[in-house]
Amino acid sequence: MVEAINHSTTEVVCCEPLLDGTLLAEEAEQLAAMFKALADPIRLRLLNVIAASGEGCACDFPAALGRSQPTISHHLRILVDAGLLEREQRGKWAWFRVREPQLNAVMDALRPPTPVR
Amino acid sequence: MVEAINHSTTEVVCCEPLLDGTLLAEEAEQLAAMFKALADPIRLRLLNVIAASGEGCACDFPAALGRSQPTISHHLRILVDAGLLEREQRGKWAWFRVREPQLNAVMDALRPPTPVR
DNA sequence: ATCTCAGATCGACGTCTGTCGATATGATAC
DNA sequence: GTATCATATCGACAGACGTCGATCTGAGAT
Numbered sequence: 001m002v003e004a005i006n007h008s009t010t011e012v013v014c015c016e017p018l019l020d021g022t023l024l025a026e027e028a029e030q031l032a033a034m035f036k037a038l039a040d041p042i043r044l045r046l047l048n049v050i051a052a053s054g055e056g057c058a059c060d061f062p063a064a065l066g067r068s069q070p071t072i073s074h075h076l077r078i079l080v081d082a083g084l085l086e087r088e089q090r091g092k093w094a095w096f097r098v099r100e101p102q103l104n105a106v107m108d109a110l111r112p113p114t115p116v117r
Numbered sequence: 118m119v120e121a122i123n124h125s126t127t128e129v130v131c132c133e134p135l136l137d138g139t140l141l142a143e144e145a146e147q148l149a150a151m152f153k154a155l156a157d158p159i160r161l162r163l164l165n166v167i168a169a170s171g172e173g174c175a176c177d178f179p180a181a182l183g184r185s186q187p188t189i190s191h192h193l194r195i196l197v198d199a200g201l202l203e204r205e206q207r208g209k210w211a212w213f214r215v216r217e218p219q220l221n222a223v224m225d226a227l228r229p230p231t232p233v234r
Numbered sequence: 235a236t237c238t239c240a241g242a243t244c245g246a247c248g249t250c251t252g253t254c255g256a257t258a259t260g261a262t263a264c
Numbered sequence: 265g266t267a268t269c270a271t272a273t274c275g276a277c278a279g280a281c282g283t284c285g286a287t288c289t290g291a292g293a294t
Contacts, residue, residue: 039156043149188284190242209241
C-alpha cells in the first residue's frame with residue numbers, strides 16, 4: 001500500500017492543540033497517526049527502555065520484551081517512521097534514541113487552552 | 118467478547134511516566150489503551166469540538182463530522198469507556214463533557230523525567 | 235397506552251494490525 | 265572472495281477496528 005515509506009526523519013511536527021476547537025480533519029489525521037504509534041504496549045516499553053538509559057541497542061529488545069526479532073524490528077520501524085525514535089548504525093548493531101521534541105509536540109496537543117491562571 | 122462493559126466511569130487514572138524506565142508490562146497495557154482511544158481522527162475531532170464549547174450534544178456530531186449516527190455513537194462510547202468523556206442525559210438528548218483530569222494523566226506520562234533544571 | 239424521535243446495539247463487511255517463521259540485506263571478520 | 269551475525273523484509277495468519285444499514289431501547293409528548 002505505502003509505496004515509498006520515509007523510513008527516517010518525518011520532519012512534520014504535527015499536533016495542533018486538541019482542545020481549542022481549531023482541529024481540522026487533516027490535522028486530526030496527523031495527530032491520530034502519532035497516537036497510533038504510541039498505542040501499543042510493546043512500543044511504549046521500547047520508548048521507556050530507550051529513554052531510561054538514553055539509548056538502546058536493537059539486539060537487546062527481543063529478550064527484554066519477549067517478542068521475536070522481526071516483531072521488534074517492526075515496532076522500531078513504526079516508532080522511527082513516526083519521528084519518535086532516531087536510528088544510528090554502529091558496526092553491525094542498530095542503536096536508537098528518543099526524539100524528545102516530537103514527543104513534546106504530542107504532549108502539547110493535549111494541553112488545555114488555559115494559558116493564564 | 119467483553120461480557121459487561123463499564124460504560125461510565127473508569128476510575129483508573131492510568132499512566133505511569135513513560136520515559137523513566139519504570140514502565141511495567143501491565144502499566145504499558147493501560148497506557149496503550151488510553152493512546153488507542155486517542156488514535157482515531159474522528160475521536161480527536163469529537164474531543165476537540167466538545168472541549169471547544171465546554172460540552173456537546175450527540176445529535177450534532179453526525180452532521181458535523183460526516184459519519185453515521187451508529188459510528189458516532191461507537192466512537193463516543195470508546196471515549197467514555199476510556200474515561201476521557203462523561204455522558205449526561207438531558208431529556209432525550211445525550212450531552213458530553215471532557216474529563217480533563219484523565220486527559221492530563223495521559224499528558225503526564227509523556228513528560229520527560231527532568232524535574233529540576 | 236401509543237406515537238415520536240435520539241441514541242444504543244446488532245450484524246456484516248473490508249481493512250488494518252501484531253505476530254512469527256523463513257528469507258533477504260548489509261556490515262564486519264577472516 | 266566466503267563466513268558470520270544483526271537487522272530488515274516477506275508472506276501468512278488470526279484478531280481487532282472503522283464503517284454503515286437495520287433494529288432495539290428508552291425518554292418525552294399526546
